Amino acid sequence: MGEADDISLPKATVQKIISEVLENDLTFSKEAREIIIESGIEFIMILSSMASEMADKEAKKTIAPDHVIKALEELEYHEFIPDLEQILVEHKETQRIKERRDAKFKKSGLSEExxxxxxxxxxxxxxxRFQQTAPPAAALPEESTPSDSASESVKTEDV
Structure with a gap:
């Protein structure tokens, strides 16, 4: 396998995903988690290879979301497509909001500092403003701390 031996998915992330799916009374062995990780890596490699072929067919040098969706169709994973299209819409909206926010800062003409x-x-x-609306410190009852009492008793003994 060579280069693929260096490829992995974060175990903690995979474990978190598995835990979210499992019922509370079920456990998952390390070996089962490793199989899930290896299967995930294989799926990602197949999907990215197929998406790359889709991009090549269109003479594109960049794999776009449409290429990934076409690859899923080609691999007959039609049930994933609606969820992925929704995720893509949400991602694009998040990017638009971020770009607007960044543009607002750039248009301000002010440095980050x-x-x-x-x-x-x-x-x-x-x-x-908060301090003006808060009750004055003099109006609050004074609390004596244990160290204050101890120092007072020492003073009276010295006298």
Missing amino acids: ELLRQQEELFKQSRS
Whole structure:
């Protein structure tokens, strides 16, 4: 296998996925987890190879989501496609939101340091407003700490 021997999936992540699927009264052996990992690697290799073929057929140098979906169809994994298309829609929306946020910062013309300074100033103003609405420290009853009592008793004994 050579190069494929170095390929693996994170065991903790696979274990978490397995745990989410299993009923509470079932356990999963390490050997079974290893088989799942190896099967996952094999599936990813087959799917990416098939998607690469789909991209080659279109003379594309980049594998696009459509190529992966076509590969799933070719491999007869039709039941996965609707969920994957929904995930793709959600991912694109997340990317659009992130791009808008990044563009807003870039359009501001301010450096990251200046934006951080402004954020600190806003935090300072918020703390100030909070302290103005909080009851004054003098109005709060004083609590004596055990160390205060101990020092007072020492003073009286010295006298």
